[in-house]
Amino acid sequence: MRxxxxxxxxxxxxxxxxxxxxTVGISSIILERQSRDHVLGRIRAxxxxxxxxxxxxxxxxxxxxxxxxxxxxxxFLSAKNxxxxxxxxxxxxKKVMVYGQTEVTADLYAARTDAGATLLxxxxxxxxxxxxxxxxxxxxxxxxxxxxxxxxxxxGCDGFHGVSRKSIPANVLREFERVYPFGWLGVLSETxxxxxxxxxxxxxRGFALCSMRNANLSRYYIQAPVTDxxxxxxxxxxxxELRRRIxxxxxxxxxxxPSIEKSIAPLRSFVAxxxxxxxxxxxxxxxxxxxPTGAKxxxxxxxxxHYLFTALDQHYNHGENGGLATYSQTALKxxxxxxxxxxxxxxxxxxxxxxxxxxxxxxxxxxxxxxTSQAAQTxxxxxxxxxxx
Numbered sequence: 232m233r234x235x236x237x238x239x240x241x242x243x244x245x246x247x248x249x250x251x252x253x254t255v256g257i258s259s260i261i262l263e264r265q266s267r268d269h270v271l272g273r274i275r276a277x278x279x280x281x282x283x284x285x286x287x288x289x290x291x292x293x294x295x296x297x298x299x300x301x302x303x304x305x306x307f308l309s310a311k312n313x314x315x316x317x318x319x320x321x322x323x324x325k326k327v328m329v330y331g332q333t334e335v336t337a338d339l340y341a342a343r344t345d346a347g348a349t350l351l352x353x354x355x356x357x358x359x360x361x362x363x364x365x366x367x368x369x370x371x372x373x374x375x376x377x378x379x380x381x382x383x384x385x386x387g388c389d390g391f392h393g394v395s396r397k398s399i400p401a402n403v404l405r406e407f408e409r410v411y412p413f414g415w416l417g418v419l420s421e422t423x424x425x426x427x428x429x430x431x432x433x434x435x436r437g438f439a440l441c442s443m444r445n446a447n448l449s450r451y452y453i454q455a456p457v458t459d460x461x462x463x464x465x466x467x468x469x470x471x472e473l474r475r476r477i478x479x480x481x482x483x484x485x486x487x488x489p490s491i492e493k494s495i496a497p498l499r500s501f502v503a504x505x506x507x508x509x510x511x512x513x514x515x516x517x518x519x520x521x522x523p524t525g526a527k528x529x530x531x532x533x534x535x536x537h538y539l540f541t542a543l544d545q546h547y548n549h550g551e552n553g554g555l556a557t558y559s560q561t562a563l564k565x566x567x568x569x570x571x572x573x574x575x576x577x578x579x580x581x582x583x584x585x586x587x588x589x590x591x592x593x594x595x596x597x598x599x600x601x602x603t604s605q606a607a608q609t610x611x612x613x614x615x616x617x618x619x620x
Contacts, residue, residue, distance in 0.1 A: 232380045234260040236543065237369045239357055239395055240388035241270055241350055243332060244515040244532040246339035248386055250290045251540040253346055257547050260349045260380055262371055267352055270336060277331040277444055278526035280617030283533040284328045292338040299445065300330035306615065307430040310598040314430060314478040322609045325616040331444045332529050359385050359398045362509035386539060390516040399508040411498040411522060411577065412584050414457035417450060418469055419492040424449045425485040431580055432477045433598060435591050438581045439476035454581055457497045466490050498522040498577065500570055506559040512539050519566050521573040524580060530617055531569050537620050538562045565618060572614040
């Protein structure tokens with residue numbers, strides 16, 4: 232097999248890159264370790280920066296998002312069971328879109344299928360070859376047969392545990408990591424959201440978040456030890472704990488119901504440098520992880536796609552190679568800004584195991600400053616809606 236760009240990983244970043252390349256006449260093949268049903272069944276975040284919205288529209292996959300997504304012009308923060316609103320539109324004239332990552336992935340799959348794209352699922356033993364040459368390739372096993380794709384470039388969109396980052400020599404790769412001593416216990420329920428916008432709650436018992444997927448599907452989280460077992464959290468116990476942490480008016484009005492999905496996710500900040508080596512370019516979780524506070528994971532992957540797609544378009548269609556040469560440097564500048572914001576937001580909103588009354592009081596003072604300072608609110612709004620590409 233032969234293609235111009237071999238994409239390792241069939242999640243939203245790999246699918247979006249392939250779709251965008253298709254719009255400018257650049258061929259690609261996608262390799263995915265899991266089945267299509269598995270990829271489409273993943274439950275992920277649902278807050279899209281407006282840059283992500285524009286990228287999806289540019290790729291021709293914005294129709295359902297435009298019809299079903301919820302435009303949010305602000306968000307709520309709270310401390311000690313009392314909330315206040317950050318008005319993105321009034322502060323910076325921007326907004327975000329609430330539209331689930333599962334839906335984004337489904338839209339991208341439909342577009343790639345309609346275009347006759349080559350998506351190979353259930354592949355094993357994926358191995359990038361000749362990354363430091365002008366003739367790279369990728370070998371893999373499928374249905375008991377070893378196959379090889381010859382290509383010009385390889386996009387590593389295969390996540391934190393994928394093979395792509397591990398293919399960069401150890402003496403070249405630098406990794407930066409902060410592992411947080413807590414996780415998010417999340418519940419999905421077929422209930423109307425308690426608020427028309429997200430609520431981020433600081434409480435001495437731990438962080439909580441009220442979010443939504445649509446008008447009748449809510450997603451709620453509470454901070455919990457990452458070592459907790461799901462079976463130890465009944466639905467009633469979850470709802471009781473959530474009510475203790477969120478603003479009183481929300482706790483009094485929330486509609487609860489049986490959970491249809493429940494999980495505990497660990498939190499970490501992680502960055503790998505460089506994001507390119509030879510003909511290999513890392514995208515999304517293959518290169519960086521952010522805690523979900525502030526919803527930067529998918530959005531950072533989309534900004535990587537923007538930089539790589541633009542560079543490949545310049546190379547193939549305009550004979551310019553500057554974007555490919557500087558991809559890592561350009562992408563990492565935005566990555567580190569998002570890593571900083573997510574770390575700051577996480578640190579302000581969560582309770583740490585060794586947290587003292589002084590530490591809690593400092594968090595509450597910072598939130599009080601945010602409530603009264605337009606400058607502080609503007610800084611949060613600029614980062615939350617997404618820094619420019």
